[in-house]
Amino acid sequence: MRFIRTRQADGAAVHAVLLSDGRARALPGPPWESREAVGEAFVPGPRLAPVLPPVIIGIAQNYRAHAAEMGGELGEHPVYFMKLPTNVQDPDEPIRLPRALRSDKVDYEGELAVVLGRTCRDVSPEEAMDAVLGFCIANDVTARDWQKEWGGGQFCRGKSFDTFCPLGPELVTLDELRNPFALDLTTRLNGEVVQASSTDDLIFDIPTLIAFLSGSTTLPAGTVILTGTPSGVGMARTPPRYLRAGDVVEIEIEGLGRLRNPVVEECAGAPV
Numbered sequence: 001m002r003f004i005r006t007r008q009a010d011g012a013a014v015h016a017v018l019l020s021d022g023r024a025r026a027l028p029g030p031p032w033e034s035r036e037a038v039g040e041a042f043v044p045g046p047r048l049a050p051v052l053p054p055v056i057i058g059i060a061q062n063y064r065a066h067a068a069e070m071g072g073e074l075g076e077h078p079v080y081f082m083k084l085p086t087n088v089q090d091p092d093e094p095i096r097l098p099r100a101l102r103s104d105k106v107d108y109e110g111e112l113a114v115v116l117g118r119t120c121r122d123v124s125p126e127e128a129m130d131a132v133l134g135f136c137i138a139n140d141v142t143a144r145d146w147q148k149e150w151g152g153g154q155f156c157r158g159k160s161f162d163t164f165c166p167l168g169p170e171l172v173t174l175d176e177l178r179n180p181f182a183l184d185l186t187t188r189l190n191g192e193v194v195q196a197s198s199t200d201d202l203i204f205d206i207p208t209l210i211a212f213l214s215g216s217t218t219l220p221a222g223t224v225i226l227t228g229t230p231s232g233v234g235m236a237r238t239p240p241r242y243l244r245a246g247d248v249v250e251i252e253i254e255g256l257g258r259l260r261n262p263v264v265e266e267c268a269g270a271p272v
Contacts, residue, residue: 003031003134003171005051006044013048018170031171032117032133032221048090050136050171051115053224056083057213058140058159062228063201069236078204078212081155083140083165083226091168091259095141096266097245098161103143106243106263109229110187110195110251112180113138114206115171116223123214128207131214133221134173135180137251137259139166140226144235144242166261167224177255181205184254185230190247194237197230 002018008026016024017037024044025037030051060079061067067074089095097106117133140159147158174180180199187195204212209225234241243249247263 001035001134001173002176003027003050004044004169005048007046007048008042009045015050016044018044030222032115046090046092047169049088049167050169051167051222051224052088053085053115053222054220055223056085056087056165056226057081057223058083058155058226059204059209059228060155062203062209063197063230064203065197065201065231066229066233067203069231069233074203078209080213081159083156084160087160087162087165089163089166089261091166092261093166094163094262094264095139095166095243095249096161096163096264097243098143099266101146101161103145103158103161104242105144105235105240107142107144107234108187108189108194108243108249109140109142109233110185110253111138111140111226111229112183112185112199112253112256113167114210114225114227116210116219116221116225119218119221120210120214121218122216123210125207125211128210129174131210132174132206134171135177135253135256136167136171137169137253137256138224138226139249139251139259139261140229141165141243162266165226166259168259169257172256183256184252186252187232188250188252189234189241191250194234194241195230195232197232199227201230202227
């Protein structure tokens with residue numbers, strides 16, 4: 001199945017099941033609550049982020065090649081950080097470069113996102129995929145100056161500005177994918193390929209991440225796990241290439257479509 005969020009003719013945002021003919025049928029709520037569509041089929045409007053997660057967890061340096069380009073060492077356990085639910089941005093809507101709390105080193109990070117379909121705790125690796133509702137594309141946008149220089153040794157400030165978590169365009173269930181453990185991932189900046197990898201380069205795979213994150217910890221249904229980014233980030237380029245107003249970031253993952261977001265300067269106090 002493929003789930004979307006969109007707007008109906010009256011402007012109301014709804015979760016919906018995408019039909020094979022391009023139309024959609026509304027769901028009564030988020031797909032982790034019910035997958036039974038209601039009402040008549042309709043032509044969907046612009047895509048919104050497919051989920052509004054209660055929790056967003058990111059995984060740091062989880063691709064072997066990315067860990068190498070960042071000078072990181074492979075640890076025994078995953079390193080994770082949090083983003084705020086309010087950081088979510090819709091497809092085709094802008095990533096805003098922070099100006100009220102300024103950053104001049106904003107970076108892209110194309111990632112596979114996993115969405116949990118049920119509340120879980122102490123999930124074993126063998127049972128972990130049963131807790132997965134589906135997958136979508138994410139951009140773990142990061143202010144490197146706040147992450148590396150001014151964040152006090154933790155990542156959250158640099159990871160959690162408004163619009164720093166574009167998600168989309170669809171939430172796709174496992175049965176629709178060839179193999180989530182080996183999906184091609186490509187990020188383009190203004191049409192130029194800057195990241196090209198596969199999820200088979202993950203250091204900690206999806207079941208391992210879910211088991212680790214749920215250990216002695218309750219993860220609510222709808223939790224989004226950002227599984228890490230491959231090599232090719234702007235910070236690691238020579239010279240570094242950070243996002244500028246007018247840029248366009250596009251991320252494609254095999255079977256999941258394309259997530260596109262332009263980049264603009266933040267206007268203080270402007271709505272997300």
